[in-house]
Amino acid sequence: MIVHHRRKLAYTLGSKADTRQFIPFSKNTNTNRGRKVFIDAALAPLFAHAFQSDEASALQMTSKIEQLGALGGNVTANQNTGTPFEYMESIGKLAIYYQIHQGSEDNQTPAGVYITGVQRASEEGEDQAGLYQSFEGKSAEVLTKIAEHEQGFIKAHAKATRAARVLQTLAGVDGWEVPNSFNFFYIPAAIENEMGLWMTPDSRAMRPAVVAKELASVLSETQKHRSNGKPIKWQIEGDTVKLLQLAVEHLPNLLDKHHFILTNPVADTAQVVNAFQRRGAKIEGKFTDNKRALASAKVSSEISSSNTDLKEALAKAGSGSNTALSNYNSSTGSIKSSFIEYVKNLTGTLAW
Incomplete structure (x- = not known):
């Protein structure tokens, strides 16, 4: 069943407040x-x-x-x-x-x-957004919100169990061919879609903000109570990085037990990097030939007031993108x- 959540219009079509073209x-x-x-x-x-x-x-x-x-x-x-x-x-x-x-x-x-x-x-799945773990090939929700494994992922999928299966290939196996355990923050696919390409004031979706607050809670609880001495290494890709951007306002002051690897981020990467580095988190990025990520990097570098090195890195990543759409x-x-x-x-x- 397809479920669509409607937004309240911010203005009347054709009114003075309506500046859309x-x-x-x-x-x-x-x-x-x-x-x-x-x-x-x-x-x-x-x-x-x-x-x-x-x-x-x-x-x-x-x-x-x-x-x-x-x-x-x-x-x-x-x-x-x-x-x-x-x-x-x-x-x-x-x-x-x-x-x-x-x-x-x-x-x-x-x-x-x-x-x-x-x-x-997207089909609205039954699984709720939140922290899960995969242990010996079986996944389950982590109600304590504390991520204890060394590997972590932030992943959107139609079902949490399917997300776990996809991520298991990235987590790999140990020397005995036993699947490595890992944590993952699950995002329903419908929520990821609502973090898509919105350019007008009346179409800003609200549900992703709720999920971002839940992610911030997981990061906070893990920071306070994680017993594993090594920082958890989170891998996150594409539009899902926007969830980190939305979570910024809810983050604790210290996040040194977290390490983030952003692959082809489609978000204001400069804002994300600055916010998490200020809190002690280690953060790194990887760009391939993903055109949306490259255009995103270009836009982020242009609007950023961050340090010169970061601006230059993002500008370099986005140098191959067509500016026509980036500057829309x-x-x-x-x-x-x-x-x-x-x-x-x-x-x-x-x-x-």
């Missing part, structure tokens, strides 16, 4: 046949990711979104009861949020379908093309 979704939806379909241009990075990953599904998704001009708001759409004219359609692996605007004398916004948000859809947030120019053409121009480089 809506552009035609495609040339096919900018005609006088049926309702026109517009989309918030700030959603381009998420669509670029979909276009990059699978061209066939991207074309199918584009076709179905174009059909919203004729079918939007029908009986298959999930309507937001708090905002009567906002709907959600599941299209492929994406949940598409939109409003149907009829137009009026006191609101000059053209009539049509307005796509206001996009979220990757600071751009004030209007987009003249259709959304689909704009996305095609951005495909290949993604910003966090």
Whole structure:
């Protein structure tokens, strides 16, 4: 079952507070046949990711979104009861949020379908976010919130047991071929999706902040009560690093019993590194050719007020990225093309 958590809109479409730039979704939806379909241009990075990953599904998704001009708001759409004219359609692996605007004398916004948000859809699993351990190949939740093993991971997956199986290959075996034990902080896949590419004020998800607070609690309890003399070495990758960023405000003052290895981080890496190093944690990063991580590093280096060495390291990591998308947030120019053409121009480089 797909569960979608709705967000409360921060402003009314077309009001003075609404500074979003809506552009035609495609040339096919900018005609006088049926309702026109517009989309918030700030959603381009998420669509670029979909276009990059699978061209066939991207074309199918584009076709179905174009059909919203004729079918939007029908009986298959999930309507937001708090905002009567906002709907959600599941299209492929994406949940598409939109409003149907009829137009009026006191609101000059053209009539049509307005796509206001996009979220990757995930099955809502039964496992709760929190600390787990894998011991002799069997996983279980750690209710004390104390990580005692030498290896640790922060991992998102549909199920905790599946996450444990995936991580076991990284943890390896001992000299007797017995699976090495490890701790892992489990993040439900649906939560990770909510930490995705959000660029507009009304689409900031809240559930990841709750999970980040739980992670901060685990780090704090481990710092206070860990009996193992060696720091636990946490491995964390990609968008999941954002959870560390969200946890910063809840961290204790000392974290010298923790060692973090960030692989292709898609977050404000400079903020994360500074916050954890100030608390005594050891932290290191690894970049491959992941384009989103490289673009993220570039953005982080540009906005960071951190030490020069860190800024230079991030800038170097992101030097190969296309700045067009990385600098999207600071751009004030209007987009003249259709959304689909704009996305095609951005495909290949993604910003966090």
